[in-house]
Amino acid sequence: MSMNMLKKGDIILLGIIAAAIVISFAVVSTYKRSGKDTDKVAVIKMKDEIIKSIDLSTVSQPQQIEISGKYIQVILVExxxxxxxxxxxxxxxxxxxxxxxxxxxxxxxxxxxxxIKIEGQSDKVDAVTH
Amino acid sequence: MNKTKRIVILSLMVAQALVLSLIESWIPLPSPVPGVKLGLANIITVTVIIFYGFKDALSVVLVRCILSSIFGGGFTGFFFSMAGGILSTIVMYVLYSRGSKVFSIIGISIAGAVAHNIGQTIIASFVMKDVAIFMILPVLLISGVVMGFFVGLCSSFLERTLRNSKIFT
Structure with a gap:
Protein backbone atom coordinates (compact mmCIF):
# COMPACT_ATOMS: atom_id res chain seq x y z
CA MET A 1 0.00 0.00 0.00
CA SER A 2 1.80 3.09 -1.18
CA MET A 3 0.39 5.94 0.83
CA ASN A 4 0.80 9.49 -0.25
CA MET A 5 3.63 10.45 2.09
CA LEU A 6 3.76 13.77 3.85
CA LYS A 7 6.03 16.26 2.11
CA LYS A 8 8.17 19.13 3.35
CA GLY A 9 5.45 21.75 2.91
CA ASP A 10 3.04 19.62 4.93
CA ILE A 11 5.40 19.63 7.89
CA ILE A 12 5.73 23.44 7.72
CA LEU A 13 1.96 23.78 7.37
CA LEU A 14 1.33 21.52 10.35
CA GLY A 15 3.90 23.52 12.32
CA ILE A 16 2.08 26.78 11.55
CA ILE A 17 -1.31 25.29 12.48
CA ALA A 18 0.15 23.77 15.68
CA ALA A 19 1.53 27.21 16.62
CA ALA A 20 -1.88 28.75 15.92
CA ILE A 21 -3.55 26.12 18.13
CA VAL A 22 -1.11 26.72 21.00
CA ILE A 23 -1.43 30.52 20.76
CA SER A 24 -5.23 30.47 20.57
CA PHE A 25 -5.43 28.06 23.52
CA ALA A 26 -3.10 30.32 25.50
CA VAL A 27 -5.22 33.39 24.75
CA VAL A 28 -8.45 31.61 25.71
CA SER A 29 -7.07 30.18 28.95
CA THR A 30 -5.51 33.52 29.92
CA TYR A 31 -8.90 35.14 29.48
CA LYS A 32 -10.56 32.40 31.54
CA ARG A 33 -8.13 32.85 34.41
CA SER A 34 -8.22 36.64 34.46
CA GLY A 35 -10.29 38.43 37.07
CA LYS A 36 -11.70 37.16 40.32
CA ASP A 37 -12.89 33.59 40.39
CA THR A 38 -16.06 34.31 42.32
CA ASP A 39 -17.66 36.76 39.92
CA LYS A 40 -19.64 34.89 37.36
CA VAL A 41 -22.30 36.61 35.34
CA ALA A 42 -24.21 34.60 32.76
CA VAL A 43 -25.24 36.71 29.81
CA ILE A 44 -28.04 35.49 27.56
CA LYS A 45 -27.97 37.18 24.18
CA MET A 46 -30.02 37.12 21.03
CA LYS A 47 -28.14 38.76 18.17
CA ASP A 48 -26.59 41.83 19.79
CA GLU A 49 -29.38 42.28 22.30
CA ILE A 50 -28.83 41.16 25.89
CA ILE A 51 -31.97 39.34 27.01
CA LYS A 52 -30.88 38.67 30.56
CA SER A 53 -27.82 38.94 32.77
CA ILE A 54 -27.77 36.69 35.80
CA ASP A 55 -25.24 36.73 38.61
CA LEU A 56 -24.88 32.97 39.07
CA SER A 57 -23.76 33.22 42.70
CA THR A 58 -27.04 34.83 43.75
CA VAL A 59 -29.37 32.24 42.24
CA SER A 60 -31.25 30.56 45.09
CA GLN A 61 -33.93 28.55 43.29
CA PRO A 62 -33.42 26.70 40.00
CA GLN A 63 -35.32 28.59 37.35
CA GLN A 64 -36.21 28.04 33.71
CA ILE A 65 -36.17 30.67 31.02
CA GLU A 66 -37.77 30.21 27.64
CA ILE A 67 -36.47 31.96 24.55
CA SER A 68 -38.53 31.93 21.41
CA GLY A 69 -37.07 32.99 18.11
CA LYS A 70 -37.04 30.82 15.04
CA TYR A 71 -36.79 27.92 17.48
CA ILE A 72 -37.82 27.61 21.13
CA GLN A 73 -35.02 27.07 23.62
CA VAL A 74 -35.32 26.37 27.33
CA ILE A 75 -32.55 27.55 29.63
CA LEU A 76 -32.07 26.15 33.15
CA VAL A 77 -30.30 28.27 35.76
CA GLU A 78 -29.01 26.86 39.03
CA ILE A 116 -25.13 32.13 26.73
CA LYS A 117 -21.70 33.18 27.87
CA ILE A 118 -20.20 33.53 31.29
CA GLU A 119 -18.32 36.70 31.94
CA GLY A 120 -16.45 37.94 34.96
CA GLN A 121 -18.06 40.69 36.93
CA SER A 122 -19.30 43.24 34.48
CA ASP A 123 -19.60 46.91 35.27
CA LYS A 124 -22.68 47.27 33.12
CA VAL A 125 -24.92 44.79 34.86
CA ASP A 126 -25.91 44.02 38.38
CA ALA A 127 -28.09 41.11 39.44
CA VAL A 128 -30.81 41.02 36.84
CA THR A 129 -31.40 43.58 34.14
CA HIS A 130 -33.44 43.98 31.00
CA MET B 1 -11.86 15.13 -23.13
CA ASN B 2 -15.04 16.07 -24.91
CA LYS B 3 -17.57 18.42 -23.45
CA THR B 4 -20.36 15.93 -22.85
CA LYS B 5 -18.12 13.55 -20.95
CA ARG B 6 -16.88 16.43 -18.80
CA ILE B 7 -20.41 17.56 -17.94
CA VAL B 8 -21.46 14.00 -17.12
CA ILE B 9 -18.48 13.40 -14.84
CA LEU B 10 -18.91 16.75 -13.08
CA SER B 11 -22.61 16.00 -12.53
CA LEU B 12 -21.66 12.65 -11.04
CA MET B 13 -19.21 14.47 -8.78
CA VAL B 14 -21.98 16.83 -7.58
CA ALA B 15 -24.23 13.84 -6.93
CA GLN B 16 -21.49 12.07 -4.94
CA ALA B 17 -20.72 15.21 -2.92
CA LEU B 18 -24.42 15.61 -2.19
CA VAL B 19 -24.76 12.00 -1.03
CA LEU B 20 -21.67 12.37 1.16
CA SER B 21 -23.02 15.51 2.83
CA LEU B 22 -26.41 13.84 3.37
CA ILE B 23 -24.76 10.77 4.92
CA GLU B 24 -22.69 13.09 7.08
CA SER B 25 -25.81 14.81 8.37
CA TRP B 26 -27.17 11.42 9.51
CA ILE B 27 -24.06 10.64 11.54
CA PRO B 28 -24.61 12.15 14.98
CA LEU B 29 -21.51 14.00 16.10
CA PRO B 30 -22.22 15.00 19.69
CA SER B 31 -20.15 18.12 19.65
CA PRO B 32 -20.24 20.79 22.34
CA VAL B 33 -19.04 23.32 19.78
CA PRO B 34 -20.86 24.41 16.65
CA GLY B 35 -18.95 23.91 13.41
CA VAL B 36 -17.22 20.59 14.12
CA LYS B 37 -18.01 18.30 11.22
CA LEU B 38 -16.55 15.55 9.10
CA GLY B 39 -16.45 17.45 5.81
CA LEU B 40 -16.80 14.31 3.70
CA ALA B 41 -17.96 16.28 0.67
CA ASN B 42 -14.51 17.83 0.61
CA ILE B 43 -13.21 14.51 -0.80
CA ILE B 44 -15.02 15.42 -4.02
CA THR B 45 -13.80 19.05 -3.98
CA VAL B 46 -10.18 17.86 -3.72
CA THR B 47 -10.71 15.33 -6.50
CA VAL B 48 -12.27 17.88 -8.87
CA ILE B 49 -9.42 20.33 -8.17
CA ILE B 50 -6.93 17.61 -9.13
CA PHE B 51 -8.65 16.52 -12.33
CA TYR B 52 -10.44 19.66 -13.54
CA GLY B 53 -9.08 22.74 -11.79
CA PHE B 54 -10.48 25.70 -9.94
CA LYS B 55 -13.51 26.81 -11.94
CA ASP B 56 -15.12 23.38 -12.07
CA ALA B 57 -14.32 22.71 -8.40
CA LEU B 58 -16.01 25.97 -7.42
CA SER B 59 -19.09 25.16 -9.53
CA VAL B 60 -19.33 21.70 -7.96
CA VAL B 61 -19.11 23.28 -4.47
CA LEU B 62 -21.74 25.93 -5.27
CA VAL B 63 -24.21 23.48 -6.81
CA ARG B 64 -23.70 21.05 -3.91
CA CYS B 65 -24.35 23.82 -1.34
CA ILE B 66 -27.53 24.94 -3.11
CA LEU B 67 -28.88 21.40 -3.44
CA SER B 68 -27.98 20.30 0.09
CA SER B 69 -29.70 23.36 1.57
CA ILE B 70 -32.81 22.42 -0.43
CA PHE B 71 -32.59 18.87 0.97
CA GLY B 72 -32.56 20.09 4.53
CA GLY B 73 -29.78 22.47 5.48
CA GLY B 74 -31.92 25.57 5.54
CA PHE B 75 -30.81 29.11 4.83
CA THR B 76 -28.34 29.51 7.70
CA GLY B 77 -26.70 26.23 6.78
CA PHE B 78 -26.48 27.33 3.15
CA PHE B 79 -24.83 30.61 4.06
CA PHE B 80 -22.26 28.89 6.28
CA SER B 81 -21.36 26.00 4.01
CA MET B 82 -21.12 28.40 1.06
CA ALA B 83 -18.66 30.70 2.84
CA GLY B 84 -16.58 27.81 4.17
CA GLY B 85 -16.71 25.94 0.86
CA ILE B 86 -15.58 28.87 -1.27
CA LEU B 87 -12.73 29.78 1.08
CA SER B 88 -11.44 26.23 1.37
CA THR B 89 -11.67 25.69 -2.40
CA ILE B 90 -9.59 28.82 -3.02
CA VAL B 91 -6.95 27.81 -0.45
CA MET B 92 -6.71 24.24 -1.70
CA TYR B 93 -6.50 25.31 -5.35
CA VAL B 94 -3.73 27.81 -4.65
CA LEU B 95 -1.72 25.23 -2.70
CA TYR B 96 -2.31 22.54 -5.34
CA SER B 97 -1.52 24.67 -8.38
CA ARG B 98 1.45 26.54 -6.91
CA GLY B 99 2.86 23.97 -4.54
CA SER B 100 1.87 20.41 -5.44
CA LYS B 101 5.57 19.49 -5.27
CA VAL B 102 5.80 20.75 -1.69
CA PHE B 103 2.38 19.77 -0.39
CA SER B 104 0.79 16.33 -0.43
CA ILE B 105 -2.94 15.86 -0.99
CA ILE B 106 -3.24 15.29 2.76
CA GLY B 107 -1.55 18.61 3.56
CA ILE B 108 -3.70 20.44 1.01
CA SER B 109 -6.84 18.90 2.45
CA ILE B 110 -5.84 19.85 6.02
CA ALA B 111 -5.24 23.44 4.89
CA GLY B 112 -8.66 23.43 3.23
CA ALA B 113 -10.41 22.09 6.33
CA VAL B 114 -8.70 24.63 8.59
CA ALA B 115 -9.53 27.48 6.17
CA HIS B 116 -13.13 26.25 6.09
CA ASN B 117 -13.37 26.34 9.89
CA ILE B 118 -11.70 29.75 10.21
CA GLY B 119 -14.05 31.14 7.55
CA GLN B 120 -17.10 29.80 9.38
CA THR B 121 -15.89 31.22 12.69
CA ILE B 122 -15.55 34.65 11.10
CA ILE B 123 -19.05 34.41 9.60
CA ALA B 124 -20.42 33.19 12.95
CA SER B 125 -18.92 36.12 14.81
CA PHE B 126 -20.64 38.45 12.35
CA VAL B 127 -23.97 36.63 12.60
CA MET B 128 -23.88 36.56 16.41
CA LYS B 129 -22.33 40.04 16.56
CA ASP B 130 -19.92 38.83 19.24
CA VAL B 131 -16.16 38.32 19.04
CA ALA B 132 -16.36 35.86 21.95
CA ILE B 133 -17.18 33.27 19.24
CA PHE B 134 -13.46 33.14 18.49
CA MET B 135 -12.99 31.26 21.76
CA ILE B 136 -14.10 28.09 19.94
CA LEU B 137 -11.32 28.53 17.37
CA PRO B 138 -8.75 26.24 19.13
CA VAL B 139 -11.22 23.34 19.05
CA LEU B 140 -12.12 24.03 15.43
CA LEU B 141 -8.45 24.17 14.40
CA ILE B 142 -7.79 20.77 15.97
CA SER B 143 -10.90 19.22 14.42
CA GLY B 144 -9.88 20.73 11.07
CA VAL B 145 -6.50 19.00 11.21
CA VAL B 146 -8.02 15.62 12.17
CA MET B 147 -10.88 15.71 9.67
CA GLY B 148 -8.67 17.21 6.97
CA PHE B 149 -6.21 14.36 7.40
CA PHE B 150 -8.84 11.67 6.83
CA VAL B 151 -10.43 13.54 3.93
CA GLY B 152 -6.98 13.91 2.36
CA LEU B 153 -6.28 10.22 2.83
CA CYS B 154 -9.58 9.30 1.14
CA SER B 155 -8.89 11.77 -1.67
CA SER B 156 -5.46 10.36 -2.41
CA PHE B 157 -6.89 6.82 -2.56
CA LEU B 158 -9.66 8.06 -4.83
CA GLU B 159 -7.16 9.90 -7.04
CA ARG B 160 -5.12 6.73 -7.53
CA THR B 161 -8.19 4.62 -8.29
CA LEU B 162 -9.49 7.18 -10.80
CA ARG B 163 -6.11 7.42 -12.55
CA ASN B 164 -5.94 3.62 -12.83
CA SER B 165 -9.51 3.48 -14.13
CA LYS B 166 -8.52 5.66 -17.12
CA ILE B 167 -11.79 7.59 -16.94
CA PHE B 168 -9.89 10.81 -17.49
CA THR B 169 -8.06 9.89 -20.67
Whole structure:
Protein backbone atom coordinates (compact mmCIF):
# COMPACT_ATOMS: atom_id res chain seq x y z
CA MET A 1 0.00 0.00 0.00
CA SER A 2 1.80 3.09 -1.18
CA MET A 3 0.39 5.94 0.83
CA ASN A 4 0.80 9.49 -0.25
CA MET A 5 3.63 10.45 2.09
CA LEU A 6 3.76 13.77 3.85
CA LYS A 7 6.03 16.26 2.11
CA LYS A 8 8.17 19.13 3.35
CA GLY A 9 5.45 21.75 2.91
CA ASP A 10 3.04 19.62 4.93
CA ILE A 11 5.40 19.63 7.89
CA ILE A 12 5.73 23.44 7.72
CA LEU A 13 1.96 23.78 7.37
CA LEU A 14 1.33 21.52 10.35
CA GLY A 15 3.90 23.52 12.32
CA ILE A 16 2.08 26.78 11.55
CA ILE A 17 -1.31 25.29 12.48
CA ALA A 18 0.15 23.77 15.68
CA ALA A 19 1.53 27.21 16.62
CA ALA A 20 -1.88 28.75 15.92
CA ILE A 21 -3.55 26.12 18.13
CA VAL A 22 -1.11 26.72 21.00
CA ILE A 23 -1.43 30.52 20.76
CA SER A 24 -5.23 30.47 20.57
CA PHE A 25 -5.43 28.06 23.52
CA ALA A 26 -3.10 30.32 25.50
CA VAL A 27 -5.22 33.39 24.75
CA VAL A 28 -8.45 31.61 25.71
CA SER A 29 -7.07 30.18 28.95
CA THR A 30 -5.51 33.52 29.92
CA TYR A 31 -8.90 35.14 29.48
CA LYS A 32 -10.56 32.40 31.54
CA ARG A 33 -8.13 32.85 34.41
CA SER A 34 -8.22 36.64 34.46
CA GLY A 35 -10.29 38.43 37.07
CA LYS A 36 -11.70 37.16 40.32
CA ASP A 37 -12.89 33.59 40.39
CA THR A 38 -16.06 34.31 42.32
CA ASP A 39 -17.66 36.76 39.92
CA LYS A 40 -19.64 34.89 37.36
CA VAL A 41 -22.30 36.61 35.34
CA ALA A 42 -24.21 34.60 32.76
CA VAL A 43 -25.24 36.71 29.81
CA ILE A 44 -28.04 35.49 27.56
CA LYS A 45 -27.97 37.18 24.18
CA MET A 46 -30.02 37.12 21.03
CA LYS A 47 -28.14 38.76 18.17
CA ASP A 48 -26.59 41.83 19.79
CA GLU A 49 -29.38 42.28 22.30
CA ILE A 50 -28.83 41.16 25.89
CA ILE A 51 -31.97 39.34 27.01
CA LYS A 52 -30.88 38.67 30.56
CA SER A 53 -27.82 38.94 32.77
CA ILE A 54 -27.77 36.69 35.80
CA ASP A 55 -25.24 36.73 38.61
CA LEU A 56 -24.88 32.97 39.07
CA SER A 57 -23.76 33.22 42.70
CA THR A 58 -27.04 34.83 43.75
CA VAL A 59 -29.37 32.24 42.24
CA SER A 60 -31.25 30.56 45.09
CA GLN A 61 -33.93 28.55 43.29
CA PRO A 62 -33.42 26.70 40.00
CA GLN A 63 -35.32 28.59 37.35
CA GLN A 64 -36.21 28.04 33.71
CA ILE A 65 -36.17 30.67 31.02
CA GLU A 66 -37.77 30.21 27.64
CA ILE A 67 -36.47 31.96 24.55
CA SER A 68 -38.53 31.93 21.41
CA GLY A 69 -37.07 32.99 18.11
CA LYS A 70 -37.04 30.82 15.04
CA TYR A 71 -36.79 27.92 17.48
CA ILE A 72 -37.82 27.61 21.13
CA GLN A 73 -35.02 27.07 23.62
CA VAL A 74 -35.32 26.37 27.33
CA ILE A 75 -32.55 27.55 29.63
CA LEU A 76 -32.07 26.15 33.15
CA VAL A 77 -30.30 28.27 35.76
CA GLU A 78 -29.01 26.86 39.03
CA UNK A 79 -26.66 28.25 41.62
CA UNK A 80 -23.28 28.64 39.94
CA UNK A 81 -24.25 27.12 36.63
CA UNK A 82 -26.49 27.50 33.60
CA UNK A 83 -27.34 25.44 30.53
CA UNK A 84 -29.60 25.05 27.54
CA UNK A 85 -31.96 22.33 28.77
CA UNK A 86 -33.93 21.75 25.62
CA UNK A 87 -34.40 23.11 22.12
CA UNK A 88 -36.62 22.19 19.21
CA UNK A 89 -33.92 22.78 16.61
CA UNK A 90 -32.60 19.83 14.57
CA UNK A 91 -28.94 19.72 15.67
CA UNK A 92 -29.19 20.55 19.41
CA UNK A 93 -25.59 21.72 19.62
CA UNK A 94 -26.54 24.18 22.37
CA UNK A 95 -28.05 21.36 24.47
CA UNK A 96 -25.02 19.12 23.88
CA UNK A 97 -22.79 21.84 25.29
CA UNK A 98 -24.31 20.99 28.71
CA UNK A 99 -23.47 23.00 31.82
CA UNK A 100 -21.59 26.28 31.76
CA UNK A 101 -19.96 27.25 35.01
CA UNK A 102 -16.54 28.74 34.28
CA UNK A 103 -15.74 32.18 33.02
CA UNK A 104 -15.41 32.07 29.24
CA UNK A 105 -17.74 29.08 28.90
CA UNK A 106 -20.16 29.58 26.07
CA UNK A 107 -23.09 27.83 24.44
CA UNK A 108 -24.17 28.99 21.01
CA UNK A 109 -27.14 28.40 18.75
CA UNK A 110 -26.29 29.71 15.31
CA UNK A 111 -29.72 29.14 13.67
CA UNK A 112 -31.50 30.98 16.48
CA UNK A 113 -28.70 33.58 16.88
CA UNK A 114 -28.72 33.03 20.64
CA UNK A 115 -25.88 32.46 23.04
CA ILE A 116 -25.13 32.13 26.73
CA LYS A 117 -21.70 33.18 27.87
CA ILE A 118 -20.20 33.53 31.29
CA GLU A 119 -18.32 36.70 31.94
CA GLY A 120 -16.45 37.94 34.96
CA GLN A 121 -18.06 40.69 36.93
CA SER A 122 -19.30 43.24 34.48
CA ASP A 123 -19.60 46.91 35.27
CA LYS A 124 -22.68 47.27 33.12
CA VAL A 125 -24.92 44.79 34.86
CA ASP A 126 -25.91 44.02 38.38
CA ALA A 127 -28.09 41.11 39.44
CA VAL A 128 -30.81 41.02 36.84
CA THR A 129 -31.40 43.58 34.14
CA HIS A 130 -33.44 43.98 31.00
CA MET B 1 -11.86 15.13 -23.13
CA ASN B 2 -15.04 16.07 -24.91
CA LYS B 3 -17.57 18.42 -23.45
CA THR B 4 -20.36 15.93 -22.85
CA LYS B 5 -18.12 13.55 -20.95
CA ARG B 6 -16.88 16.43 -18.80
CA ILE B 7 -20.41 17.56 -17.94
CA VAL B 8 -21.46 14.00 -17.12
CA ILE B 9 -18.48 13.40 -14.84
CA LEU B 10 -18.91 16.75 -13.08
CA SER B 11 -22.61 16.00 -12.53
CA LEU B 12 -21.66 12.65 -11.04
CA MET B 13 -19.21 14.47 -8.78
CA VAL B 14 -21.98 16.83 -7.58
CA ALA B 15 -24.23 13.84 -6.93
CA GLN B 16 -21.49 12.07 -4.94
CA ALA B 17 -20.72 15.21 -2.92
CA LEU B 18 -24.42 15.61 -2.19
CA VAL B 19 -24.76 12.00 -1.03
CA LEU B 20 -21.67 12.37 1.16
CA SER B 21 -23.02 15.51 2.83
CA LEU B 22 -26.41 13.84 3.37
CA ILE B 23 -24.76 10.77 4.92
CA GLU B 24 -22.69 13.09 7.08
CA SER B 25 -25.81 14.81 8.37
CA TRP B 26 -27.17 11.42 9.51
CA ILE B 27 -24.06 10.64 11.54
CA PRO B 28 -24.61 12.15 14.98
CA LEU B 29 -21.51 14.00 16.10
CA PRO B 30 -22.22 15.00 19.69
CA SER B 31 -20.15 18.12 19.65
CA PRO B 32 -20.24 20.79 22.34
CA VAL B 33 -19.04 23.32 19.78
CA PRO B 34 -20.86 24.41 16.65
CA GLY B 35 -18.95 23.91 13.41
CA VAL B 36 -17.22 20.59 14.12
CA LYS B 37 -18.01 18.30 11.22
CA LEU B 38 -16.55 15.55 9.10
CA GLY B 39 -16.45 17.45 5.81
CA LEU B 40 -16.80 14.31 3.70
CA ALA B 41 -17.96 16.28 0.67
CA ASN B 42 -14.51 17.83 0.61
CA ILE B 43 -13.21 14.51 -0.80
CA ILE B 44 -15.02 15.42 -4.02
CA THR B 45 -13.80 19.05 -3.98
CA VAL B 46 -10.18 17.86 -3.72
CA THR B 47 -10.71 15.33 -6.50
CA VAL B 48 -12.27 17.88 -8.87
CA ILE B 49 -9.42 20.33 -8.17
CA ILE B 50 -6.93 17.61 -9.13
CA PHE B 51 -8.65 16.52 -12.33
CA TYR B 52 -10.44 19.66 -13.54
CA GLY B 53 -9.08 22.74 -11.79
CA PHE B 54 -10.48 25.70 -9.94
CA LYS B 55 -13.51 26.81 -11.94
CA ASP B 56 -15.12 23.38 -12.07
CA ALA B 57 -14.32 22.71 -8.40
CA LEU B 58 -16.01 25.97 -7.42
CA SER B 59 -19.09 25.16 -9.53
CA VAL B 60 -19.33 21.70 -7.96
CA VAL B 61 -19.11 23.28 -4.47
CA LEU B 62 -21.74 25.93 -5.27
CA VAL B 63 -24.21 23.48 -6.81
CA ARG B 64 -23.70 21.05 -3.91
CA CYS B 65 -24.35 23.82 -1.34
CA ILE B 66 -27.53 24.94 -3.11
CA LEU B 67 -28.88 21.40 -3.44
CA SER B 68 -27.98 20.30 0.09
CA SER B 69 -29.70 23.36 1.57
CA ILE B 70 -32.81 22.42 -0.43
CA PHE B 71 -32.59 18.87 0.97
CA GLY B 72 -32.56 20.09 4.53
CA GLY B 73 -29.78 22.47 5.48
CA GLY B 74 -31.92 25.57 5.54
CA PHE B 75 -30.81 29.11 4.83
CA THR B 76 -28.34 29.51 7.70
CA GLY B 77 -26.70 26.23 6.78
CA PHE B 78 -26.48 27.33 3.15
CA PHE B 79 -24.83 30.61 4.06
CA PHE B 80 -22.26 28.89 6.28
CA SER B 81 -21.36 26.00 4.01
CA MET B 82 -21.12 28.40 1.06
CA ALA B 83 -18.66 30.70 2.84
CA GLY B 84 -16.58 27.81 4.17
CA GLY B 85 -16.71 25.94 0.86
CA ILE B 86 -15.58 28.87 -1.27
CA LEU B 87 -12.73 29.78 1.08
CA SER B 88 -11.44 26.23 1.37
CA THR B 89 -11.67 25.69 -2.40
CA ILE B 90 -9.59 28.82 -3.02
CA VAL B 91 -6.95 27.81 -0.45
CA MET B 92 -6.71 24.24 -1.70
CA TYR B 93 -6.50 25.31 -5.35
CA VAL B 94 -3.73 27.81 -4.65
CA LEU B 95 -1.72 25.23 -2.70
CA TYR B 96 -2.31 22.54 -5.34
CA SER B 97 -1.52 24.67 -8.38
CA ARG B 98 1.45 26.54 -6.91
CA GLY B 99 2.86 23.97 -4.54
CA SER B 100 1.87 20.41 -5.44
CA LYS B 101 5.57 19.49 -5.27
CA VAL B 102 5.80 20.75 -1.69
CA PHE B 103 2.38 19.77 -0.39
CA SER B 104 0.79 16.33 -0.43
CA ILE B 105 -2.94 15.86 -0.99
CA ILE B 106 -3.24 15.29 2.76
CA GLY B 107 -1.55 18.61 3.56
CA ILE B 108 -3.70 20.44 1.01
CA SER B 109 -6.84 18.90 2.45
CA ILE B 110 -5.84 19.85 6.02
CA ALA B 111 -5.24 23.44 4.89
CA GLY B 112 -8.66 23.43 3.23
CA ALA B 113 -10.41 22.09 6.33
CA VAL B 114 -8.70 24.63 8.59
CA ALA B 115 -9.53 27.48 6.17
CA HIS B 116 -13.13 26.25 6.09
CA ASN B 117 -13.37 26.34 9.89
CA ILE B 118 -11.70 29.75 10.21
CA GLY B 119 -14.05 31.14 7.55
CA GLN B 120 -17.10 29.80 9.38
CA THR B 121 -15.89 31.22 12.69
CA ILE B 122 -15.55 34.65 11.10
CA ILE B 123 -19.05 34.41 9.60
CA ALA B 124 -20.42 33.19 12.95
CA SER B 125 -18.92 36.12 14.81
CA PHE B 126 -20.64 38.45 12.35
CA VAL B 127 -23.97 36.63 12.60
CA MET B 128 -23.88 36.56 16.41
CA LYS B 129 -22.33 40.04 16.56
CA ASP B 130 -19.92 38.83 19.24
CA VAL B 131 -16.16 38.32 19.04
CA ALA B 132 -16.36 35.86 21.95
CA ILE B 133 -17.18 33.27 19.24
CA PHE B 134 -13.46 33.14 18.49
CA MET B 135 -12.99 31.26 21.76
CA ILE B 136 -14.10 28.09 19.94
CA LEU B 137 -11.32 28.53 17.37
CA PRO B 138 -8.75 26.24 19.13
CA VAL B 139 -11.22 23.34 19.05
CA LEU B 140 -12.12 24.03 15.43
CA LEU B 141 -8.45 24.17 14.40
CA ILE B 142 -7.79 20.77 15.97
CA SER B 143 -10.90 19.22 14.42
CA GLY B 144 -9.88 20.73 11.07
CA VAL B 145 -6.50 19.00 11.21
CA VAL B 146 -8.02 15.62 12.17
CA MET B 147 -10.88 15.71 9.67
CA GLY B 148 -8.67 17.21 6.97
CA PHE B 149 -6.21 14.36 7.40
CA PHE B 150 -8.84 11.67 6.83
CA VAL B 151 -10.43 13.54 3.93
CA GLY B 152 -6.98 13.91 2.36
CA LEU B 153 -6.28 10.22 2.83
CA CYS B 154 -9.58 9.30 1.14
CA SER B 155 -8.89 11.77 -1.67
CA SER B 156 -5.46 10.36 -2.41
CA PHE B 157 -6.89 6.82 -2.56
CA LEU B 158 -9.66 8.06 -4.83
CA GLU B 159 -7.16 9.90 -7.04
CA ARG B 160 -5.12 6.73 -7.53
CA THR B 161 -8.19 4.62 -8.29
CA LEU B 162 -9.49 7.18 -10.80
CA ARG B 163 -6.11 7.42 -12.55
CA ASN B 164 -5.94 3.62 -12.83
CA SER B 165 -9.51 3.48 -14.13
CA LYS B 166 -8.52 5.66 -17.12
CA ILE B 167 -11.79 7.59 -16.94
CA PHE B 168 -9.89 10.81 -17.49
CA THR B 169 -8.06 9.89 -20.67
Missing amino acids: RGRIRFLDADCPDKICVNTAWLSEKGDMAVCIPNSTM
